[in-house]
Amino acid sequence: MDKRLRNALKQLTASDTESRRRAMEPFVRATFALFIGHLHRYLGNEVECEDVLEDVYADIWENPDHLRDIEEEGHLLKTVYLYYMRKRLREVYRRMNRRASLSQDDLQNLMAPDLGLCDLLSQEELKQLLHKMLGKLKARERKAIELWMEGMSNRAIANQLGTTVGAVKMLEYRTILKLKEMLKEYCRASGGED
Amino acid sequence: MLNADREIQELLADYAVALRDGCVPTFLKSLTRDEARRISESRDFWEATEVVRLMNSAGFGDKLVTPDVGLFISRVDAGIASRMKKAQASTRDRSRSHVNLQ
Numbered sequence: 116m117d118k119r120l121r122n123a124l125k126q127l128t129a130s131d132t133e134s135r136r137r138a139m140e141p142f143v144r145a146t147f148a149l150f151i152g153h154l155h156r157y158l159g160n161e162v163e164c165e166d167v168l169e170d171v172y173a174d175i176w177e178n179p180d181h182l183r184d185i186e187e188e189g190h191l192l193k194t195v196y197l198y199y200m201r202k203r204l205r206e207v208y209r210r211m212n213r214r215a216s217l218s219q220d221d222l223q224n225l226m227a228p229d230l231g232l233c234d235l236l237s238q239e240e241l242k243q244l245l246h247k248m249l250g251k252l253k254a255r256e257r258k259a260i261e262l263w264m265e266g267m268s269n270r271a272i273a274n275q276l277g278t279t280v281g282a283v284k285m286l287e288y289r290t291i292l293k294l295k296e297m298l299k300e301y302c303r304a305s306g307g308e309d
Numbered sequence: 310m311l312n313a314d315r316e317i318q319e320l321l322a323d324y325a326v327a328l329r330d331g332c333v334p335t336f337l338k339s340l341t342r343d344e345a346r347r348i349s350e351s352r353d354f355w356e357a358t359e360v361v362r363l364m365n366s367a368g369f370g371d372k373l374v375t376p377d378v379g380l381f382i383s384r385v386d387a388g389i390a391s392r393m394k395k396a397q398a399s400t401r402d403r404s405r406s407h408v409n410l411q
Contacts, residue, residue: 136389143382155373156366160331164373165381173388208337216345217337224355225324226333231359241367264368266329269322287325288318291357291364298360 116187120145124191128179135176143172146191150200152238153192157204157226167207171199189235196234201227233298248297256290259283315344317351325361329369 123145126138150171154164175182181198185191204227209219217225233241249257255276262272273283315323320340327336340348348354 132393136386136393139385139389140382143385144378147378147381151373152366152370155370156362158331159328159333159365159369161373163331169381169384169388172385173392176385176389177392216340216342218345218349221345221349222337225358228359231362233363234359238366238370241363241370245364245367260364263325263329264364266369269326281319284322285318288321288353288357291321291325291360292353294360294364295356298363 116185116191117145120188120191124182124185127175128183132176135179139172139176142175146195149188149192150195153196154200154204156234157228163207167200167203170203171195174199174203193230193235196230233302244298244301248294248301251297252290252293256286256293259286260290260294263287314341315347317347317354320344320348321354321357321361324358325365328361328365 119141123138123142127135127142129135129138147168150168151161151164154167155161158164158167175195181194182191185194205223208222208226233244236244249260252260258276259272262275263269267275269280269283269287273280276283276286278286323339324333324336327333
């Protein structure tokens with residue numbers, strides 16, 4: 116963890132509210148990119164990410180106890196996600212789900228899930244891992260995922276692959292499940308839990 | 310998302326597009342009762358959503374347009390100031406009611 120973040124954390128866990136308020140600026144500067152990148156994983160929308168993150172920081176200011184004794188960035192992200200972000204994510208979607216059909220439990224699992232197999236990997240590690248996994252797929256499967264990741268619609272992908280939208284969705288589904296198996300394999304190999 | 314009775318693979322593909330395009334609420338609203346039940350019962354769907362999130366993050370996470378952090382910090386500070394005021398006001402109210410009781 117860099118010195119700037121370590122200092123900010125130390126000040127943030129001070130006892131009086133004014134000191135914590137002053138400590139918030141360096142803390143936000145040191146963590147904003149890390150936290151918003153992580154939130155984007157669940158929301159996919161920058162504006163919503165900012166709104167949620169604003170509340171997350173205020174919650175941290177109000178009760179920073181969970182952030183005591185944090186020594187490294189991965190631990191910080193995990194703690195902030197589990198104790199602050201999840202609660203806010205759940206609140207946002209509880210409001211949105213008033214007229215939706217999904218049960219509250221399913222909605223929570225969809226929008227604010229438990230931390231998954233590779234959720235704490237950095238952007239760079241994640242990219243490398245995905246690149247490696249895509250290399251093991253069949254050409255058509257890899258193409259479908261790469262085109263999706265370029266931002267193409269399923270119709271555009273279907274046109275590129277010379278097939279129907281339904282077939283593309285099925286191909287994506289099967290390929291994603293294949294990637295999931297590879298992820299599990301990766302975690303087993305690197306000593307993580309399944 | 311016009312198809313009214315989507316199979317699980319279609320639901321996953323639609324969720325993936327919604328997450329990528331930042332419109333998950335639209336996806337949630339589009340779900341019928343049967344589709345919601347299908348999602349609930351599908352272990353594959355839940356496992357696949359994790360990969361979708363990672364794909365979304367790897368593909369688009371670093372394309373995030375970072376807003377003006379200074380401006381964001383002032384929003385956070387305003388939020389904190391408002392919480393401080395509320396806390397002070399509630400402490401005042403409590404002490405007033407305590408005085409009235411006496």
